Amino acid sequence: MSSLREVAKQANVAVSTVSAALNGTRPVAAATRARIELAAADLGYRPNLLARGLVSKRTGILALLYPAPNRGFGLTEMQFATSAAEAASEAGYHLLLSPDKSDPVAELRHLTGVGLIEGVLLMEVRLDDERVDHLVAAGTPFSMIGRTRQPAGISYADIDFAATARDAVDHIVGLGHRTLAFLNHSPDAYAALYGPTVRCAEEFAVAAGDRGVEYLGDLHADSVEQGRAAFEWLATNRPDVTAVAVMNDHAAVGVLGAVADRGWRVPEDLTLLLVLSSVEVARMFHPRLTTLEPPSAELGRLGARMLIDQLQPDAGEGKTPRQQLVPCRLVVGESSGPPRRGAETGVPE
Amino acid sequence: MSSLREVAKQANVAVSTVSAALNGTRPVAAATRARIELAAADLGYRPNLLARGLVSKRTGILALLYPAPNRGFGLTEMQFATSAAEAASEAGYHLLLSPDKSDPVAELRHLTGVGLIEGVLLMEVRLDDERVDHLVAAGTPFSMIGRTRQPAGISYADIDFAATARDAVDHIVGLGHRTLAFLNHSPDAYAALYGPTVRCAEEFAVAAGDRGVEYLGDLHADSVEQGRAAFEWLATNRPDVTAVAVMNDHAAVGVLGAVADRGWRVPEDLTLLLVLSSVEVARMFHPRLTTLEPPSAELGRLGARMLIDQLQPDAGEGKTPRQQLVPCRLVVGESSGPPRRGAETGVPE
DNA sequence: TTGTATGCGTTATCAA
DNA sequence: TTGATAACGCATACAA
Numbered sequence: 001m002s003s004l005r006e007v008a009k010q011a012n013v014a015v016s017t018v019s020a021a022l023n024g025t026r027p028v029a030a031a032t033r034a035r036i037e038l039a040a041a042d043l044g045y046r047p048n049l050l051a052r053g054l055v056s057k058r059t060g061i062l063a064l065l066y067p068a069p070n071r072g073f074g075l076t077e078m079q080f081a082t083s084a085a086e087a088a089s090e091a092g093y094h095l096l097l098s099p100d101k102s103d104p105v106a107e108l109r110h111l112t113g114v115g116l117i118e119g120v121l122l123m124e125v126r127l128d129d130e131r132v133d134h135l136v137a138a139g140t141p142f143s144m145i146g147r148t149r150q151p152a153g154i155s156y157a158d159i160d161f162a163a164t165a166r167d168a169v170d171h172i173v174g175l176g177h178r179t180l181a182f183l184n185h186s187p188d189a190y191a192a193l194y195g196p197t198v199r200c201a202e203e204f205a206v207a208a209g210d211r212g213v214e215y216l217g218d219l220h221a222d223s224v225e226q227g228r229a230a231f232e233w234l235a236t237n238r239p240d241v242t243a244v245a246v247m248n249d250h251a252a253v254g255v256l257g258a259v260a261d262r263g264w265r266v267p268e269d270l271t272l273l274l275v276l277s278s279v280e281v282a283r284m285f286h287p288r289l290t291t292l293e294p295p296s297a298e299l300g301r302l303g304a305r306m307l308i309d310q311l312q313p314d315a316g317e318g319k320t321p322r323q324q325l326v327p328c329r330l331v332v333g334e335s336s337g338p339p340r341r342g343a344e345t346g347v348p349e
Numbered sequence: 350m351s352s353l354r355e356v357a358k359q360a361n362v363a364v365s366t367v368s369a370a371l372n373g374t375r376p377v378a379a380a381t382r383a384r385i386e387l388a389a390a391d392l393g394y395r396p397n398l399l400a401r402g403l404v405s406k407r408t409g410i411l412a413l414l415y416p417a418p419n420r421g422f423g424l425t426e427m428q429f430a431t432s433a434a435e436a437a438s439e440a441g442y443h444l445l446l447s448p449d450k451s452d453p454v455a456e457l458r459h460l461t462g463v464g465l466i467e468g469v470l471l472m473e474v475r476l477d478d479e480r481v482d483h484l485v486a487a488g489t490p491f492s493m494i495g496r497t498r499q500p501a502g503i504s505y506a507d508i509d510f511a512a513t514a515r516d517a518v519d520h521i522v523g524l525g526h527r528t529l530a531f532l533n534h535s536p537d538a539y540a541a542l543y544g545p546t547v548r549c550a551e552e553f554a555v556a557a558g559d560r561g562v563e564y565l566g567d568l569h570a571d572s573v574e575q576g577r578a579a580f581e582w583l584a585t586n587r588p589d590v591t592a593v594a595v596m597n598d599h600a601a602v603g604v605l606g607a608v609a610d611r612g613w614r615v616p617e618d619l620t621l622l623l624v625l626s627s628v629e630v631a632r633m634f635h636p637r638l639t640t641l642e643p644p645s646a647e648l649g650r651l652g653a654r655m656l657i658d659q660l661q662p663d664a665g666e667g668k669t670p671r672q673q674l675v676p677c678r679l680v681v682g683e684s685s686g687p688p689r690r691g692a693e694t695g696v697p698e
Numbered sequence: 699t700t701g702t703a704t705g706c707g708t709t710a711t712c713a714a
Numbered sequence: 715t716t717g718a719t720a721a722c723g724c725a726t727a728c729a730a
Contacts, residue, residue: 001462003723014701019725026726029699046462050403051723054706059399061465064446066431078427082415085446094465097413097434097444113350113395115707116410116443224632253633260635283573284602284633286609352707363717368709375710378715400707403722464723701730706723714717 002043011039083300157302160325165203181216227254242339243271267337287334351392360388428645436653506651509674514552530565576603591688592620616686636683
């Protein structure tokens with residue numbers, strides 16, 4: 001409420017001196033500085049961000065761009081947002097929540113056009129993402145949670161899918177399993193270009209290959225019914241499969257249901273792994289599922305930090321983008337066990 | 350990027366005329382208005398929000414205050430945020446995410462002090478809430494999702510707990526139940542003043558009384574173990590109880606586990622109700638649980654709308670606060686059934 | 699070491 | 715109907 005001018009008057013100095021003293025932007029005599037700080041504290045002075053931003057082009061506002069929650073915006077995505085907001089707040093920045101509905105690029109153009117935004121934090125980045133192209137072209141500082149197919153030169157924090165897959169495969173190999181089925185998201189237009197969907201499948205295949213584990217990909221389920229169907233198909237056609245990794249929580253519900261219907265039990269007859277789900281969710285199952293929990297909070301925090309680092313004036317133009325991968329945390333639940341005996345029998349072909 | 354001045358030059362008029370034409374703030378000749386609009390579109394003009402806010406005190410930015418997600422930040426809370434953001438965006442406003450960590454009032458003072466915020470949307474409102482007191486005292490426009498003990502004069506959108514409890518009780522009465530146990534949150538310092546915790550318990554008691562259903566309150570569980578313990582206590586001491594309503598998802602997991610251990614089944618031997626959980630969550634259970642789903646998206650939207658309405662200049666000072674209650678949606682799952690036969694036997698005392 | 703003056707892009711108050 | 719012009723609160727180049 002109180003302006004720089006009022007502080008100046010109260011401290012008997014010029015406005016510019018107050019500004020300098022408070023921002024440390026030029027040397028100020030210790031005595032006057034003390035007077036100024038006293039006056040400022042006394043009046044409860046707060047610099048007006050609008051005025052400051054108007055002249056300095058630095059608003060301290062970051063935009064978090066997330067897709068409209070058509071595709072399940074879950075706990076994980078929320079964690080990105082809240083931890084990013086927290087990291088921003090710790091650095092003196094503010095985070096603006098920007099749902100991009102129909103036209104993300106238009107929304108982006110608007111946000112930067114009105115001079116509100118200093119930088120953008122991108123969520124739910126796809127392998128090919130028009131938002132990225134636009135931001136690069138416009139020269140707007142940004143960083144990503146997730147990454148495009150070719151993220152060279154762009155700051156991002158993403159899941160280390162390779163390490164995650166290795167951990168998962170090592171886990172089941174340690175239990176004695178020799179085959180692994182991977183239930184991915186349904187191959188709709190979205191999943192086809194969605195980073196986690198694509199990369200998880202790839203890296204699980206690689207990790208399985210490295211460990212000599214037979215890998216069954218090409219299975220998909222995004223609902224209870226589809227999960228159920230997928231397991232039934234497996235039980236019929238590949239009864240030798242002893243371990244299943246599932247990307248979608250509801251699909252896991254279906255698998256568990258089908259397993260029970262068949263008179264099987266988890267983990268005695270089947271080892272079930274949740275991929276990219278929080279322990280919070282894994283705990284809702286009975287038995288408590290083993291899960292690869294995404295480092296959501298850390299990714300959100302990292303993404304925000306990276307963006308903020310870019311915005312620091314001393315960062316210069318020759319700044320190297322930071323790119324960081326963080327593996328999921330393997331949290332072993334009650335759904336992990338050795339393969340059932342005699343699983344080799346009944347292998348078709 | 351391009352300023353009002355450039356548009357003015359291009360259209361051969363004064364800046365003030367451009368401003369007037371674009372904002373409709375004073376009559377402008379049709380011809381010149383056309384010229385101006387053409388020039389503006391041509392240059393891709395966007396009004397600078399900082400400059401505008403500096404003079405008009407209207408920034409178009411709303412702050413969403415939410416508690417640091419220590420206490421389970423679930424799907425529900427997430428929905429508030431996203432739907433509020435969406436509603437704000439539709440009205441041309443922006444939503445700032447403000448985690449209030451240690452000192453919410455200081456955070457609030459900061460936000461309004463720097464002139465960034467036009468109004469505040471409060472989440473997780475408690476029966477006695479210092480943030481509310483501060484906002485009222487400071488004269489900052491705000492609205493609440495949830496409400497305090499005495500919300501007179503303040504705009505809010507909250508759950509209609511009375512209607513919700515009635516629906517729930519009617520549901521089980523319709524099935525033939527005569528007793529209902531209510532598993533509330535654990536009575537820690539937080540829950541003691543948390544609206545839903547308190548109001549749900551009260552209204553369930555009232556609704557049960559109205560329908561002649563025996564009500565067992567004073568039960569609490571916020572974890573799997575506590576849920577398990579609670580059910581075991583019930584089975585031992587009140588084997589006549591045939592229906593249980595649970596506030597906490599994890600507690601429900603515990604109840605289900607204990608039910609199974611006892612050789613009982615849901616819904617044959619016990620009807621289980623989730624209270625204030627999304628179907629998304631209810632579906633994760635086996636059997637799929639009946640739930641009273643909170644109208645999160647609607648509340649978020651309503652809260653934002655109410656705040657925005659307050660901010661309209663034509664709202665005047667004599668504006669009546671809007672207060673709206675929305676009941677939960679009863680979604681019947683597979684955990685609802687008639688009471689088991691012979692439940693009356695074995696009633697202690 | 700400090701003060702003066704100018705401008706950032708708008709809106710709003712005047713005259714014209 | 716339109717055009718100057720003064721704020722809004724701050725940062726900064728320049729003068730003292």
